[in-house]
Amino acid sequence: MQNLYDEIGSLDKRCYEEFNLSEDILMEHAADSIADFIKANFSVGSSVLIATGSGNNGADGITLARILHKDYDVRVFAVKKPKSPMAVLQEKRAKLAGVEFVDEIIDADIVVDAILGTGFNGEFDESLRGIIQKLNSLKGYKIACDIPSGINRFGVCEADTFRADTTITMGALKKALFLDEAKDFVGNITVSDLGVSRSVYERESNWKLLEFDDLKLPYRDKKNTNKGGFGHTAVIAGSKTGAAVLCGSSALRIGSGLVTIVGAVEKPVPYELMQNDLVPKNTTAIAVGMGLGNFYSNDDLNRFLDNDIPKVIDADLFYHEKILDLLKQKNIILTPHPKEFGSLLKVCGFGEFDVNEIQKRRFELVELFCQRYPNAVLLLKGANMIIGQKESFFVNPMAKNNLSKGGSGDVLAGITAGLLAQGYTALEAALNGSLILAKLSNDYKNANFSLTPKDLIEGLRFL
Numbered sequence: 001m002q003n004l005y006d007e008i009g010s011l012d013k014r015c016y017e018e019f020n021l022s023e024d025i026l027m028e029h030a031a032d033s034i035a036d037f038i039k040a041n042f043s044v045g046s047s048v049l050i051a052t053g054s055g056n057n058g059a060d061g062i063t064l065a066r067i068l069h070k071d072y073d074v075r076v077f078a079v080k081k082p083k084s085p086m087a088v089l090q091e092k093r094a095k096l097a098g099v100e101f102v103d104e105i106i107d108a109d110i111v112v113d114a115i116l117g118t119g120f121n122g123e124f125d126e127s128l129r130g131i132i133q134k135l136n137s138l139k140g141y142k143i144a145c146d147i148p149s150g151i152n153r154f155g156v157c158e159a160d161t162f163r164a165d166t167t168i169t170m171g172a173l174k175k176a177l178f179l180d181e182a183k184d185f186v187g188n189i190t191v192s193d194l195g196v197s198r199s200v201y202e203r204e205s206n207w208k209l210l211e212f213d214d215l216k217l218p219y220r221d222k223k224n225t226n227k228g229g230f231g232h233t234a235v236i237a238g239s240k241t242g243a244a245v246l247c248g249s250s251a252l253r254i255g256s257g258l259v260t261i262v263g264a265v266e267k268p269v270p271y272e273l274m275q276n277d278l279v280p281k282n283t284t285a286i287a288v289g290m291g292l293g294n295f296y297s298n299d300d301l302n303r304f305l306d307n308d309i310p311k312v313i314d315a316d317l318f319y320h321e322k323i324l325d326l327l328k329q330k331n332i333i334l335t336p337h338p339k340e341f342g343s344l345l346k347v348c349g350f351g352e353f354d355v356n357e358i359q360k361r362r363f364e365l366v367e368l369f370c371q372r373y374p375n376a377v378l379l380l381k382g383a384n385m386i387i388g389q390k391e392s393f394f395v396n397p398m399a400k401n402n403l404s405k406g407g408s409g410d411v412l413a414g415i416t417a418g419l420l421a422q423g424y425t426a427l428e429a430a431l432n433g434s435l436i437l438a439k440l441s442n443d444y445k446n447a448n449f450s451l452t453p454k455d456l457i458e459g460l461r462f463l
Contacts, residue, residue, distance in 0.1 A: 001214050002191075004175045004207035004395060007118070007153060011171055011201055012194075019196060023086060026194040027056070030170045031063035033192025034112065034145060037168060038068065042110055042141070047073040049108035051135055053115040053149075054083035060145050060170075061114025062090040065099045072110075075102045079115050079131055105131070111140040113162040116149040118174065124150065129160050136163050146170045147177060148185045155179025156360050168192055172202050173209055178395045180359055180383040207363075210396040215435040217463055218255045218422050230257030231421030234279045235414070236288040236304050237263040238316065243291025243410045246453050248273045250414025251287065253460040254436070256421045258282075262304065263295070278303070285310045285421035289317035290410045298322070310426060312417040314409060318344040330375050331426045335413055337381045338362075345369070362386060366393065377426040379416070381409060385434045389427050396431075398438040400448065407453030412437045415460075439463065 005011070015021040038048065050065050052058035058080070065076045078101060082091045095101070113135065115128075124132065132149060135142075142165045150161025155176035164187040169177060171194045177186050194201060220230075233251040237244035244261050252259045252272060260274040260283070269275060279286065286309050293316055296304075301322050305311070310331035317323055318340040324347065326332055336344055338358045346352055350368065358365060359382070366380055370388040380386045385396040416433030420426065440459040444451050 001208040001210050001394070002173055003202050003205040004173050004178065004209050005205055006175055008171050008174065011203065014203075015194065015196065015201065019200075021195050024089075026171075027060060027063055027086060027090070029195045030060050030146075030192055031067055033170075034060075034064050034143060034168050035067045037143070037166070037190070038072070038110060042072075044071050045073060046110060047075075047108035047140075048110045048112065049075055049077060049106060049138075049140070050112040051077045051079055051105070051115050051131070052082075052087075053117070054080040054087060055117065055119060056084050056086050057114050057117025057119070057145055058082060059084060059087040059090040060117075061112055062087065062094050062099075064112065064114070064145070066090070066094040066097050069094075069097055069099050073108075075100050075106070075108070077102055077105055079128065105134050105138070107138045108140045110143065111135055111138050112143045112145060113149050113164065114145040115162070117146050118153050118176070120149065121152050124158050124160065129158075132160050132162050136160070141165050142187070143168060144186070147174065148182075151176055151182050151185060154360070155182050155363070157181045157185060161185045163187075166190065170194060172198065175207060175363055175395070178209070178384050178397050179362060183383045183397070206391050207393045207395070210394050210398070210431065210435060212398065212435065212439060214431070215439065216428070216432055217436075218419060218424075220255070227257035228282070230255055231284040231418075231423065232256065232258040232260065232280060232282050233414075233417050233421040234260050234262050234283040234286045235290075235417070236286065236292065237261050237265045238291050238295035239293030240291030241265050241267045241269070243315070243407070245269050245273065246407050246410040246457070247287050247290050247414035247417065249457050250411045250460070251418030251421065253457050254415045254418035256285075256418040279307070279309070283309055284423075285312065285417045287312045287314070287413050287417035289314035290413055292316040310420045312413050312420060312429075314413045315340060318347070321347060323347055327373050327376055331420070332376045333379060333416055333420065333426050333430050334376055335379045335381065335409065335416065335430075337409060341365070341380055348372070363393075377430045379430045379434060381412070385438075387427070387430045387434060392427070394431060396434045396438055398435075398442065400438075400441040402444055402448040402451040403437065403441045405451060405453070408437070408456065411453050411456045436460070436463065
């Protein structure tokens with residue numbers, strides 16, 4: 001996993017103060033990293049259009065132009081006249097080297113956005129909006145320098161944000177690149193060194209970016225075993241039995257030794273899943289909420305849930321005040337999507353938030369919730385899943401849009417509950433559950449609109 005940061009100005013400052021590196025040196029390395037990417041992926045002589053702004057992001061772009069000059073057909077389109085000291089200096093150097101500055105946007109093999117950077121905070125004026133719309137309409141391969149213009153430091157995006165194929169971000173990864181709405185603009189993300197290794201440049205952060213190398217599957221190494229050694233998952237069924245079946249089947253497929261569907265189930269369930277009116281005594285994890293509806297009285301819910309068994313809570317239970325009792329328990333995993341998270345926040349007294357506000361404030365609201373409920377693990381679903389507990393937070397950006405279909409969340413709950421049943425801690429189960437779901441979505445090779453929950457469950461066989 002990699003560190004994620006709200007800002008890296010403090011890391012740059014450390015380079016100046018502790019390593020005696022200058023702003024100029026860092027900028028040369030930043031531009032070199034983009035130049036190296038271009039040289040590795042595009043033949044000499046390819047055309048390059050670099051759109052630059054007035055600040056240091058623009059200075060990075062002008063520096064890039066100087067580095068590529070003569071080997072590539074480079075032109076700089078200055079959206080705004082250089083204003084920062086480094087931008088003024090780099091413009092002077094580039095012009096002395098013979099770099100061509102142009103007054104109009106022309107198509108090129110490579111289009112580089114070095115207009116705004118992380119300092120953007122506001123709205124485009126009409127002139128800038130028109131320029132970025134035109135840049136987006138070009139056919140060339142698009143590279144964003146540090147961050148696409150239009151994404152602010154919180155990750156909130158303008159409607160006409162620069163749409164990059166690749167973002168080369170400087171020094172370290174910014175959280176802003178991983179807000180859900182940024183996903184359509186950042187493309188592939190790489191990090192450039194700024195004169196020292198990232199291991200030197202970075203400091204430990206309580207926000208991490210998950211990678212597939214972090215996945216720890218429940219492989220069975222011991223030979224002398226039986227089903228009782230791999231846990232028992234109880235899934236509380238409600239008004240929509242199918243949701244419970246998807247959850248239970250996922251728990252079984254990920255390795256839970258036993259799975260019982262609990263409650264008054266009218267429809268038949270698959271033969272490999274057991275049924276019971278009560279939570280079995282040897283249960284090691286409970287999944288509840290998916291398809292629950294208003295099927296049970298408060299007394300019924302108390303009978304199922306007033307125990308110290310680890311739990312995965314999903315869907316309909318986020319609209320029920322029973323959640324307040326459950327948040328007092330330990331080993332609880334909450335798996336809401338944004339709308340359900342809004343209801344959870346309301347029930348817990350944080351106030352009312354619509355989905356749009358939640359999506360723009362995902363990082364902040366997850367932190368606030370985890371501060372108040374440190375025993376719970378929160379897994380907020382979305383294009384980039386966020387997992388948090390106490391003061392530790394993780395972003396999983398690897399799931400694909402083929403998961404956008406009813407039932408995917410039921411499968412995630414089942415996978416997570418199945419891991420919990422086998423002895424994973426709540427945080428381990430949530431992290432690995434999210435990684436497994438993301439891997440299943442990546443491994444699916446058919447049309448992205450065709451993935452179903454059954455495909456996900458079947459895909460667990462091949463992990």
